[in-house]
Amino acid sequence: MRFRLTEDQRALRAGVRQLLERRFDREALWGAAEAGGSGRAxxxxxxxxxxxRALGEAGFFALRLPEADGxxxxxxxxxxxxxEEAGRALLPxxxxxxxxAAGAVPGAATGETVVTAVDGTLVExxxxxxxVRGDATGALPLRSLDPLTPLHRVPARQPGPRGPVATLLTAAEQLGTAARVCELAAQHARAREQFGRPIGAFQAVAHLCAGMLVRTETARAAVYAAAVTADPVDIAAxxxxxxxxxxxxxxxxxxxxxxxGFTWESEVHLQLKRAWVRTHRTGGVTESEEILAAALAAGEA
Incomplete structure (x- = not known):
C-alpha cells in the first residue's frame, strides 16, 4: 500500500506543529516537567x-466529529x-x-471539559x-515515572471506553516520540565531537542512528496504513x-x-518515560499480540 499525504494533510500537520510550538514551547515543557518532578505520589x-481551550478552538478534539455536529x-x-505531532511535542x-469523548460529553469537543478514562487499572x-469515563472508585495516587503524566491506580475491573481507535491514536503518539528522538540523536551526532570528528562519523553511533530511522519509518508506514484501513489487525501490528x-x-x-542523556536537562529521558507510560494504555502490548495471534491462527493475517 502506498500512502502519500495530500496537500491538505501536510498543511494540517504543519499547522498543528506551529500551534504547539507557540502554545507549548520548550520553556513550557520544562516548566511542566519541573512541576511534576517533585516525587509526590x-x-x-x-x-x-x-x-x-486553545486545542479545542483549533479542532483538536472535534477533528473527527461531523460538521453537522459542530x-x-x-x-x-x-x-x-x-x-503524532502531540506525541512529538510531549503535550501533556x-x-x-x-x-x-467529543460528541458524547458536553464541552469535550471545545476543550471546556477535560475528560479522562479508566484504562485497565490506570487512570491518567x-x-x-x-x-471520568469508567469506574474510578477506590483510585489511589501513584508516583508516576513520567513527571508529565500523573497517574492513579484503580482496582482491577472493566475499563472505560476502549477500542481500535484508541489503540491507533496511542500508536500515533508513540510514532511522534520515535521521530523526535531520532531527530535529537541525529542532531547530537552531528554536533558533538570526539577526537576532532563528529561522533556520527563513528560506526557504532551511525548504526544506532540508522536503526532508529529504520524502526521509525517502518512504524510510520504501519500506522499510516492502519489509519486508512481501520482494520483491527493492522492497528494491532x-x-x-x-x-x-x-x-x-x-x-x-x-x-x-x-x-x-541521563541528566534532568535533557529532553531524551522525558521522551523515554512518556513512551514507557503509553505502553500500558489500551491493553498494551499483550492485547495487540493476542489480536495478531488470533488472526494468524485463523489465517487472516
Whole structure:
C-alpha cells in the first residue's frame, strides 16, 4: 500500500506543529516537567486550561466529529497526523480520552471539559478531569515515572471506553516520540565531537542512528496504513511497531547522547518515560499480540 499525504494533510500537520510550538514551547515543557518532578505520589503538573481551550478552538478534539455536529469533519488519517505531532511535542493531558469523548460529553469537543478514562487499572490525570469515563472508585495516587503524566491506580475491573481507535491514536503518539528522538540523536551526532570528528562519523553511533530511522519509518508506514484501513489487525501490528520504535529509539538516543542523556536537562529521558507510560494504555502490548495471534491462527493475517 502506498500512502502519500495530500496537500491538505501536510498543511494540517504543519499547522498543528506551529500551534504547539507557540502554545507549548520548550520553556513550557520544562516548566511542566519541573512541576511534576517533585516525587509526590499522584503529583504532577497542573493542566493548562488555557492551552486545553486553545486545542479545542483549533479542532483538536472535534477533528473527527461531523460538521453537522459542530466538528471538523475529518477522518482517522488526519487524527493520526495530529496525535503524532502531540506525541512529538510531549503535550501533556488526557488528550486521547477527551478526543474520544467529543460528541458524547458536553464541552469535550471545545476543550471546556477535560475528560479522562479508566484504562485497565490506570487512570491518567484523574485529579484534573471534569469527567471520568469508567469506574474510578477506590483510585489511589501513584508516583508516576513520567513527571508529565500523573497517574492513579484503580482496582482491577472493566475499563472505560476502549477500542481500535484508541489503540491507533496511542500508536500515533508513540510514532511522534520515535521521530523526535531520532531527530535529537541525529542532531547530537552531528554536533558533538570526539577526537576532532563528529561522533556520527563513528560506526557504532551511525548504526544506532540508522536503526532508529529504520524502526521509525517502518512504524510510520504501519500506522499510516492502519489509519486508512481501520482494520483491527493492522492497528494491532501498528501499535507493536510504534511501541518498539518509541521505547527502543529513546533508549538508543540516550546511548548516542552518553552521560548527557541521563541528566534532568535533557529532553531524551522525558521522551523515554512518556513512551514507557503509553505502553500500558489500551491493553498494551499483550492485547495487540493476542489480536495478531488470533488472526494468524485463523489465517487472516
Amino acid at each position: 499522584g503529583g504532577g503538573p497542573r493542566l493548562d486550561r488555557g492551552l486545553w 466538528g471538523v469533519g475529518l477522518g482517522l488519517p488526519e487524527a493520526v497526523l495530529v496525535f 493531558g488526557p488528550l486521547l480520552a477527551t478526543h474520544l 490525570w484523574l485529579a484534573e478531569a471534569d469527567v 501498528a501499535r507493536l511497531l510504534a511501541d518498539e520504535a518509541a521505547v527502543r529509539g529513546a533508549r538508543d538516543c540516550l546511548q548516542v547522547h552518553g552521560g548527557m
